Amino acid sequence: LITLRNISKIYPIGSQQIVAVDALNLTINRREFAVLAGPSGSGKTTVLNIVGALDSATEGTVTVAGENYQQMTAKERADFRLQRIGFIFQSYNLIPVLTAAENAEFILMLQGIPAQLRRRQIEKLFTELGIGGLEDRRPNDLSGGQQQRVAIARAIAPQPAVILADEPTANLDSRTAEDLLELMRGLNRDKGMTFLFSSHDPLVIAHAARVIRLRDGRLEEDSSTPDS
């Protein structure tokens, strides 16, 4: 489903070259439940951004669902991302002037789903995420972990083929994180959604069928558990 071939990302800063990702080769298959693990600064967010067409690689090719990103126009990549990929950002990126429900239902609205049906879907999802009742709050009136779950709902609601989740449990207590991972494993199992996380959280790593370890932008280890 997702193939990264010899992917590098280099930022020129002043006279330096910062190598954020270094000649990475990676294949993610349909229905996988995989996590990118590694120290702070090891390249996890950069890899997710490249997979999600939010960022371009300096070298190498990215192919997602048979589509080569470099052969698409900027508009085609944007449309592809909107319709086929759900992205949970490390810093949420919620829109402060919209309510939690308006933030979460955004893509459903673009897909032309009628308002009442959207509201029902969002309310159900919010309840499953433990934020039922918070639909009409603004993001600034929510706790950190509540904001995180609104960002999660926004990515999940359109049921995309692929979910890219950057540190989705960073601001959640272990009970809430467990519930979230159960929810996501259910979507993986029952709807065939592919999940690629980046995470430091041992809980996420424990739930993942495959752990891809990065260090200094390079692949250090790539292991699947035997029963996955």
Added chain:
Amino acid sequence: LITLRNISKIYPIGSQQIVAVDALNLTINRREFAVLAGPSGSGKTTVLNIVGALDSATEGTVTVAGENYQQMTAKERADFRLQRIGFIFQSYNLIPVLTAAENAEFILMLQGIPAQLRRRQIEKLFTELGIGGLEDRRPNDLSGGQQQRVAIARAIAPQPAVILADEPTANLDSRTAEDLLELMRGLNRDKGMTFLFSSHDPLVIAHAARVIRLRDGRLEEDSSTPDS
């Protein structure tokens, strides 16, 4: 050092009253190393904001270092906070147009410390936090965990009497989090700095000499380890 007496925080939202903190009594003594623990939404950030004079309580009194917050003017509270309290925000609040070093040295500059001396102090602190070499980057060119450590450096650099840290390890891997907690315990032991954390992280809770558990805005449990 810090006394909260019968503290409540209530937000009126539409026709509802949201009780974020409910009749909380708490005393934090000098040199403590304590953590506020509890589920997402249980009131940790709200309590820290009240202790740090960033937010006012709806009911009850807050006394810090003998000063009653309600008896101070807004300017006096702001000065007090700037000089006596270091705050690490759950969402960092770094200034995007300043470099990492400029963000971190801000209060040292207000204190009139000369530029070269400031730079040396910040470089040393950045190295201890594992972000040495990132002084001249802008926050947007840093990873999530690197931004978090810039926010930590900003709070620690002026060596305030009290540090209030809201989820300081949320975006850090366990190795980096361990190093951070060692650094903070060193400051607690050698400089007598008082630390009050809010955290979900079992690592932080394990390092804390005292764990104050919240649930639904109320105190659920308040326990010190025998050797602390």
